[in-house]
Amino acid sequence: MAGRIPQSFINDLLDRVDIVGVIDDRVTLKKAGKDYQARCPFHDEKTPSFTVSPDKQFYYCFGCGESGTALTFLMEYDHMDFVPAVETLAALVGVEVPREESAKPQRDNTDLYGLMVKAERYFRKALKESEEAIDYLKSRGLTGIAARDFGIGFAPESWDGVQKALAPAKTPMLLEAGLISKNDKGRTYDRFRGRIMFPIRDTRGRVIAFGGRLLGDGDGPKYLNSPETPIFHKSYELYGLYEARKAVRRLTSIIVVEGYMDVVALAQAGLPNVVATLGTASGESHYQKLYRYTDEVICAFDGDQAGRRAAWRALENALATLTEGRQLKFLFLPDGEDPDSLVRAKGSKDFRERVQNATPAIEYLFAELASGLDLNTIDARAKLASLAMPMIERVPDGTLKHLMLARVQELTGLATRPAARSQGRPRNQRHRRRIDGLPEHLLASLLKRPTLLQALSETEVQALANLPDSMLLSEVVRYVAANPEAEPAQLLGRWSGDEQHDELIRLFERQSVLDEDAIRAEFMDGAARLLAARDQQNRRRLLNEMRENPSADKLAEFWTLKRGSTGDKNG
DSSP: OOOOOHHHHHHHHHHHSSSHHHHHSOOOOEEEEETEEOOOSSSSSSOOOOOOEOOOOOETTTOOOEEOOOHHHHHSSOOOHHHHHHHHHHHHHTTOOOOOOOOSOOOOOOOHHHHHHHHHHHHHHHHHHHHHHHHHHHHHOOOOHHHHHHOOOOOOOOOOSHHHTTTTTTHHHHTTTEEEEEEEEOOEEEOOOOOEEEEEEEEOOOOOEEEEESSSSSSSOEEEEOOOOBOOOOOTTOOHHHHHHHHHHSSSEEEEEHHHHHHHHHHHOOOOOEEEEEESOOHHHHHHHHHTTTSSEEEHHHHHHHHHHHHHHHHHHGGGOOOOTOOEEEEETTTOOOHHHHHHHHHHHHHHHHHHEEEEEEHHHHHHHHHTTTTTTTHHHHHHHHHHHHHHHTSSSSSSHHHHHHHHHHHHHOOOOOOOTTTTTHHHHHHHHHHHTTTHHHHHHHHGGGGGGGSOOOOHHHTTTTTOOOOHHHHHHHHHHHOOOOOOOHHHHHTTTTHHHHHHHHTTTOOOOOOHHHHHHHHHOOOOOOOHHHHHHHHHHHHHHHHSOOOOHHHHHHHHHHHHHHHHOOO
């Protein structure tokens, strides 16, 4: 059963592993005194500023500030998730990764993953036996090598082919995996029939779902995906990401397209850095995932109205992820063309040139907003500013946001500044808006800098450790208080295997443009405001309770809270 990896094991593993060997396998190191040096793999530089210390088992770049252990290096350089990185290091020193029993039992999906592997084998075998399916793929210009690399298969036109091939797997398991369906009469049948099958993999290469494309013009939807399952969540996954990472060690950019065949065709043409969403619009979670592996994302859409509507939705969803250094661009294809048909007709050189000339997000945003407006008039300029400001507010503070504000001023002649989020709201509602996001914000800061907790008083730490409505923050605070020397990687490792681990990773990846002193001050202020808001809520609760059921105990508790609040303000 999957559970947390013991912190003691992670500490021992980092002591045993040879950080020089781990990094030298990926970046050529040269001896420099007692340390080793290289040109930093995380930023462009001409002279070496990247140093690895075998004594401290630590690396540091004096140019960009990247630092960490062998574990963090694997996560950053190989773009590994935490658990696979731990497993990789453990394999190097020949030890098994132990697991703790978590308080909340974790589901073991081993059988489900195993079932998907068997299904993939069945579909691939069926493709080899179907001349019709092979001829169809050849007509689309697909080679056998590309089909092999992407594990493409075929689902025969059979109502129970999968059920027979995967026997003795039981019906409930097949239903849960999304390989079969059940009709109103309770009869089961294969979900995929008469379709080219594309296995969808997670970042570890495990098959988690399938996408099926009709062979020719048969009945039913053109594309059919697996339903949501315990191991597949389509709003988060991307087709081809595993294959792209496997083909290119360090992805300088990723192209997002709409179809599975587009991904395969472009990879076959020499552009392996391509992924596709799974029948859904590209959402914020998709961009959060993409920007873990690259700083530049190019979205390719059809040039018709439907394509432009999809591009606008993609832009809206991406704005909140555009932190410092990240780029987003849009590529619009000629009418009637998709990446698959275009690269076959024009070749890879033409497609690369189109990618190079893709429109930056800022240019696209303002071109769309200004479309149909006569900016020679005051009313039109005011309208443009009113349309742009809500979009700009979604962008995290930083250079991009400043550039967007400058662009508004350039186009309209109006001085702009981010609108106060509380504008036009009642006073009590404004207060709620200011504190609603505080637990997450505090947690994001604490995950990256556990020593921030030392800036708080013991009373504040105890209060944060016992917040009934912010359980995850309280858990992390308790752990950091008990382990004051914990580093970020160790902190994340404590929750590996837990259902909250993905949330912690998401918060850990939040960027900040503040310096260390400002981050410390912001953390202290945020903690004080959160605790003050909690005390105020408790006082209101007690007042309501006393109105309904007066008691001396409630009155004493109320005055204790009130005196504590007053003391905080004066102290």
